[in-house]
Amino acid sequence: MRDEYARYLLSLHSRNAPIYAVVDGASYDNLPEILWRGDFKSKSLYLDRGDNDPEQIVTAPHLVVLDEMPFEAGRRSSTETLAALFDALGSTSGVVFWHGVKSAEHLFKHLRGLNVIHIPIDALATDDQAHIAETSVPVLFRHADANALAQVITSVNVDEASRLMGPTSTLVCQPDAHWCKGLPFLHMSRDKDWPTPAPGMLSLSVGTMTRMEQRREDGLKAWALDDFSxxxxxxxxxxxxxxxxxxxxxxxxxxxxxxxxxxxxxxxxxxxxxxxxxxxxxxxxxxxxxxxxxxxxxxxxxxxxxxxxxx
Known part of the structure; x- marks a missing residue:
């Protein structure tokens, strides 16, 4: 299954539109060390504010460049880097792949704008709603966590999907089996009829959150059946x-x-x-x-x- 996943990812790659990996630090014990030991070209999506918070450093998502060859002699091709990344990470549920932008800096700026999104207050846990007066709240968006993103890309409307994709054309991820509904991996591709991405923070509607909750419910049921049966x-x-x-x-x-x-x-x-x-x-x-x-x-x-x- 991983070979099929890798082949699909590499089929997207071209010189003008390479693929990039975004790895979720919270899914691994010490992502910065993993990336350092693997000699990957990466950059944290959380800026260093000078507070030297070790938890934030370790759990931050990192943008990883797969095609290293344009940077310096002797670097790895996308095929080699992808294989090395899979070996280093082990699990694929903590990485999401983005395609369609030539510049890593362009993608970095887009993903930085997705670190926090707005959701309706009704989507919060019941115990938390009583303490908030606003109708919507900013939350950290786990856009590098394939399991979390699986619930999003199957639920968003076209306006939200367009804002999520931004300048990219395709995102691909391989969540754990109970989020995949039998598919080897999930992907979302920009449609030519989608509207232009709206400026500002991504805000998810009540309808989208309702669909996400049902998707989460279905996934948790499948997970419970796997664990307890x-x-x-x-x-x-x-x-x-x-x-x-x-x-x-x-x-x-x-x-x-x-x-x-x-x-x-x-x-x-x-x-x-x-x-x-x-x-x-x-x-x-x-x-x-x-x-x-x-x-x-x-x-x-x-x-x-x-x-x-x-x-």
Whole structure:
């Protein structure tokens, strides 16, 4: 599958329109060191403000030039650099490829403008909405994370897609399998009928966020089925996993870790554990309006342990 992916990427490359890689620092333990050891020509998309924040340095996305040959003698071709990059990174879900601009500086400027985008407040977690008065908020955009971008490029409208693509013609990424819906990789190409990219910050509409949420929901379900049905010691049926997933969402558990904790409780204490006679305290904790999602799942787990020990 990686060979097929590499062949497609290299088929886009030309002298006038090379391909560039943008690697997500947050997807790897120490991306700057990986790139340094691999002798890649790269540049951080987060500017150094002089605060020497180690977390920001390590997690920053980096633009990587694949065609190194025009810079100095003895450098690698795109084919050689791409193979070396894949070997250095291991996982491909933390890199997105962009094509269609001749200048790395031109692409750098465009991507810098995508580091932060606006989303509607309704798209935030329920626990966060109460603290914000505005109708939209700026958020960090993980445009170098293939798993995050997979949810975006399948959901945006043409105006948003045009602003996302900017001066580029194609973006390509290979998310984890549960985000790909059976495809070997995902790509978006600029259509000749698209409008001119709007100036200013990329803002995603309510409709786009709704589609993204459904895409995320579908991906998380597929992920949960992979994780919990494959447990050799205590496998769960697909029906049980999906039922637990649906109930977790009814209790407004939105983050993956919280949903997974709920499904673990289902696996440990049995189907519909919180609805068992005498376990009303568990259900009440999960419904609490005064606790955050993480607090609710934490105290529900404690209540399950206590009730189980009594029986």
């Amino acid at each position: 494959g447990d050799s010691e205590t496998p769960m049926t697909q029906e049980t996993i999906l039922d637990a997933f649906a109930r977790a969402r009814v209790y407004c558990l939105e983050e993956k870790d919280d949903i997974w904790e709920f499904i673990e409780l289902e696996k440990t204490f049995g189907p519909s554990f919180e609805k068992r006679p005498g376990w009303e305290a568990v259900a009440n904790t999960l419904k609490s309006s005064t606790k955050t999602a993480k607090q609710r799942i934490f105290y529900a787990a404690l209540a399950c342990d206590e009730l189980s020990e009594r029986q």
